[in-house]
Amino acid sequence: MKKQLKLWSSLSVVTLVGAGALSGCDGGKPAAAVSDDATQVHAAQPSAAPDSSTHIHDPAQEVIGAEGEGMSEDADPRADDVVFLGQIGQIRGHLLVGMALFRAGHLDHARTHMKHPEDELYAALKPAFHARGIVPFDDALTGLAQAVEEGKDSAEVESAYSALLTELSRVEAAVDASAQDKLLVAVGLVRTAGEEYGIAVADDGSLLNAHEYQDAFGFVKTADAIVASIDSGGDEGLAGAVADSKALLEPLYTAWPSLIPPESLEPTIPSKLYGVAANMELEARALE
Numbered sequence: 001m002k003k004q005l006k007l008w009s010s011l012s013v014v015t016l017v018g019a020g021a022l023s024g025c026d027g028g029k030p031a032a033a034v035s036d037d038a039t040q041v042h043a044a045q046p047s048a049a050p051d052s053s054t055h056i057h058d059p060a061q062e063v064i065g066a067e068g069e070g071m072s073e074d075a076d077p078r079a080d081d082v083v084f085l086g087q088i089g090q091i092r093g094h095l096l097v098g099m100a101l102f103r104a105g106h107l108d109h110a111r112t113h114m115k116h117p118e119d120e121l122y123a124a125l126k127p128a129f130h131a132r133g134i135v136p137f138d139d140a141l142t143g144l145a146q147a148v149e150e151g152k153d154s155a156e157v158e159s160a161y162s163a164l165l166t167e168l169s170r171v172e173a174a175v176d177a178s179a180q181d182k183l184l185v186a187v188g189l190v191r192t193a194g195e196e197y198g199i200a201v202a203d204d205g206s207l208l209n210a211h212e213y214q215d216a217f218g219f220v221k222t223a224d225a226i227v228a229s230i231d232s233g234g235d236e237g238l239a240g241a242v243a244d245s246k247a248l249l250e251p252l253y254t255a256w257p258s259l260i261p262p263e264s265l266e267p268t269i270p271s272k273l274y275g276v277a278a279n280m281e282l283e284a285r286a287l288e
Helices: 002-007 011-015 019-024 081-103 107-132 138-149 154-173 179-200 210-229 236-255 269-285
Strands: none
Touching: 081 107, 081 138, 081 154, 081 179, 081 210, 107 138, 107 210, 138 154, 179 210, 179 236, 179 269, 210 236, 236 269
């Protein structure tokens, strides 16, 4: 299934799994309302964590080597703004869902999401920071991870998160990205969410990996915030692309009925995520 799903990530899938397919996504109430602020997740009350006797992996064992993340061999974040900002977006996504889990009291789950960006995504970006002349944010990233790992109180964790978001915004502002670039970053995040959700759910709908389910939510929420941040500046074509992208993203949230996933999921969700990404890419490419 995974190999087939990855093939669907090309633009040719538009005629197969376009926006109309979203009408079949029935996953219950969304885990979070769409917000223009990427730092806020208004989560529904999470369901209880599945019984430890089930086949679901411990979240601490589900982090390293996530299949859907990272960069392809030919991607160069030193020179490609979309690739660079896409990696920063993935870091935002991990932190966003990690903080949502922390605020909901799911500390074990939160710790894995705080640790993952530093272990996997951030290390690969170090050469890009140097090449672009951008000061990295090692201390802020480590500070948040340590605050959560060491069980610091909520005020201290929130302060560390706020400081890290300031650093991420500084890094993003150093990149002179066009509106089209930002839309393409959002496309990449939704496409990666499809890969992550594909890892989370089996062909029969049973849950395989809670961490990747949560990752997918963080990436879609971050993509949504990026799209919402784009100022059309009176450009009707751009305004239409932004509005259409928002409309494509909104129905996706039913794929996450709670922060802690139920024991069964809709197995067609990955293909729907790929379909949305493909349609959003068409909107972005039309701006050329």
